[in-house]
Amino acid sequence: MTEQTAAAKTTAAPAASSLRDWRIDFFRGLAIIFILWNHSSPNVLSWLTTRNYGLSDSAELFVFLSGYAMATMFVAKFLVRPVPVLPYVVMRAFTLYIHHITAFIIIATIASTYRGWAGSSVMERDLFIRPFFIATETVMPKLATLAYLPPLLDILPLYILLTLMIGVLFFLFRDRWLYYVAFAIPVWAVAWFTGLNFSSYPDTRLWSLNPLSWQAVFLAGFCLCLVRDEPWLRRLVASPIAIAASVAILVIGFVAVAPWAELGLVDWRISWLPHYFDKMYASPVRLIHFLAMAHIATLLISKDNPLGETAFARSIILIGRKSLPLFVICTVFASASYAAFDYFGRSYPVQIIYEGVMTLALVALAYVAAAVGNATRGSKAAAPVAGRAAEPA
Numbered sequence: 001m002t003e004q005t006a007a008a009k010t011t012a013a014p015a016a017s018s019l020r021d022w023r024i025d026f027f028r029g030l031a032i033i034f035i036l037w038n039h040s041s042p043n044v045l046s047w048l049t050t051r052n053y054g055l056s057d058s059a060e061l062f063v064f065l066s067g068y069a070m071a072t073m074f075v076a077k078f079l080v081r082p083v084p085v086l087p088y089v090v091m092r093a094f095t096l097y098i099h100h101i102t103a104f105i106i107i108a109t110i111a112s113t114y115r116g117w118a119g120s121s122v123m124e125r126d127l128f129i130r131p132f133f134i135a136t137e138t139v140m141p142k143l144a145t146l147a148y149l150p151p152l153l154d155i156l157p158l159y160i161l162l163t164l165m166i167g168v169l170f171f172l173f174r175d176r177w178l179y180y181v182a183f184a185i186p187v188w189a190v191a192w193f194t195g196l197n198f199s200s201y202p203d204t205r206l207w208s209l210n211p212l213s214w215q216a217v218f219l220a221g222f223c224l225c226l227v228r229d230e231p232w233l234r235r236l237v238a239s240p241i242a243i244a245a246s247v248a249i250l251v252i253g254f255v256a257v258a259p260w261a262e263l264g265l266v267d268w269r270i271s272w273l274p275h276y277f278d279k280m281y282a283s284p285v286r287l288i289h290f291l292a293m294a295h296i297a298t299l300l301i302s303k304d305n306p307l308g309e310t311a312f313a314r315s316i317i318l319i320g321r322k323s324l325p326l327f328v329i330c331t332v333f334a335s336a337s338y339a340a341f342d343y344f345g346r347s348y349p350v351q352i353i354y355e356g357v358m359t360l361a362l363v364a365l366a367y368v369a370a371a372v373g374n375a376t377r378g379s380k381a382a383a384p385v386a387g388r389a390a391e392p393a
Contacts, residue, residue, distance in 0.1 A: 020072070022308045023301060025320030028065045029366075032319055033359055034058035036330045039152050040337035040358075041126070043351035047259075054253040055277050056290035059155070059209065060217055064290065066159065066323075067166075067221030074170050075226070082171045089167025093160045096324070100156040103328045104143065107153070107335045108132060114339040122342040127151055127335055131201065139201060148201040152331050154208045161211045162218045169219075177226040180219045188216040192281050206280065213282035220287065237295065246292035253289045318366035325369065326362055333358040 034049040035058050051057035078085040111123035112133070124130040128150040132139045142148035146157045173179035190196055191212035198207045227233050236242050277283050307313050319326050337354060344350045 021303055022313070022317055023298075023303065024065055024069055024072075025317045025323075026308070026313055027061060027297070027320070028069070028323050029316040029318070029320030031058045031062040031065065032323060032327055032330050033316070033362065035062065035155075035327070036334050036358060036362070037355055039331075039334040040355060041341045041346075043337070043341070043346075043355055044348050045352065045355045050293070052257065052259045054250060054257060054289050054293065055283075056253075056286045056293065057279075059279065060286060060290040062155070062327075063158070063162075063214055063217045064221035064294070066162075067218035068225045069221075070163075070166060071222040071225035074166075075175060078170065079174060082174055085167050085170050089163050093163045096156055096160045096163060099324060099328050100146075100153065100160070101143070103156070103331050104150070104153055106332050107150075110332070110336055110339065114343075118339070118343055120339075120342055123335065123338045126338050142201045147199065149205075149207060151208075152335055155327070158207070158209045158211050158214055162215060165211075165215060166218070166222065175226050177223040180223050180226075184216045184219040188213055188282065195281075197280070208280055210280050210282065213280070217282055217287055217290075220291070237298065242295070243299065246295040249289055249292035250296065253292075315363045315366065318370050319362055322366050322369045326366060329365060330362060333361070 034051075037043065037045040038049055038051055038058060040046075046052070049058060050061075074085060078088070107123075107127065108129050111121075111127065111129050114123055115121050121130065124133065132143070132148075139148050146160070149157060169180060169183060173183075191210055196212060197210045199205065200207055224233075277285055279286065301307060308317075337358075340354050341350065344354075
């Protein structure tokens with residue numbers, strides 16, 4: 001690609017991004033809410049998420065859209081001059097690292113406080129925080145080097161490595177999407193067929209989201225952004241055959257997970273199937289199911305859909321635009337649910353009240369963050385307009 005061509009693309013990038021697709025932030029915000037519901041101590045609201053009705057869940061949605069949003073920003077800022085992308089990803093990774101450590105400190109503090117107040121170590125036990133208190137000298141260095149990952153604290157370390165990776169890849173490949181595909185597939189295949197993964201304390205544990213595998217999900221979103229205006233992709237999305245295939249995949253996924261089995265009804269799930277749905281190694285079955293779901297969602301909710309102008313959508317969009325701090329807060333809320341349900345019980349009203357209040361708290365914090373940001377920029381509007389450009393979270 002010539003410098004003139006690259007310059008032309010970069011010049012056009014701001015115009016395209018000025019009307020950023022509101023659905024990106026909407027679904028990323030929805031993913032954060034689903035992560036809260038899915039990762040809280042088992043609760044009834046998790047049945048409202050996609051996890052129970054197909055072969056993929058909010059993790060694919062969040063990582064895929066993170067890759068897509070990253071590509072949007074990289075093309076706009078670094079396409080012609082890619083060198084600055086390297087210091088940018090280092091600083092970005094450091095910011096993610098600080099958020100990760102902060103989240104752990106807050107969760108560990110809540111767990112310790114709850115044990116001292118209520119005499120229950122449920123948070124320390126179920127969230128694997130107890131080792132930090134009984135073997136601090138051993139665990140502290142592992143926490144600092146991302147070699148100790150308690151449950152609920154696995155996505156940000158994954159994102160740290162993906163951020164560093166995409167900076168190097170973009171510096172080398174820029175907007176040549178086939179190069180990313182050529183990188184992603186072999187790396188994923190090595191992890192899938194050999195079981196290669198990073199260890200976590202103690203050494204018998206592994207990263208629950210293997211970076212060598214999940215880079216494929218992230219790069220799938222990155223590549224889709226790069227080719228989103230290609231005529232062949234538009235024809236594919238509108239193809240009746242592709243639509244029928246996506247619908248068939250969603251139906252097969254629904255039947256395969258048999259959500260009614262959890263209610264004691266007919267259970268025809270086959271014992272060997274979970275291997276092919278493996279989340280740790282980003283099973284291709286899960287990715288295919290997610291892409292089919294994204295395909296149908298894109299058709300059902302177009303960019304000019306009036307849903308984007310509703311108060312409900314604007315609230316979710318705000319969460320998506322402030323995804324990093326609100327994801328950390330979401331993780332804290334999900335962790336605290338173990339203490340809340342231990343103290344107040346696990347009745348359905350308690351579950352619904354807790355999850356509902358925490359969800360509203362996320363929305364309120366998103367509006368506060370937007371208002372502060374707008375005041376800093378001298379803007380009068382606190383709520384987002386669906387088509388307005390968004391800053392990277």
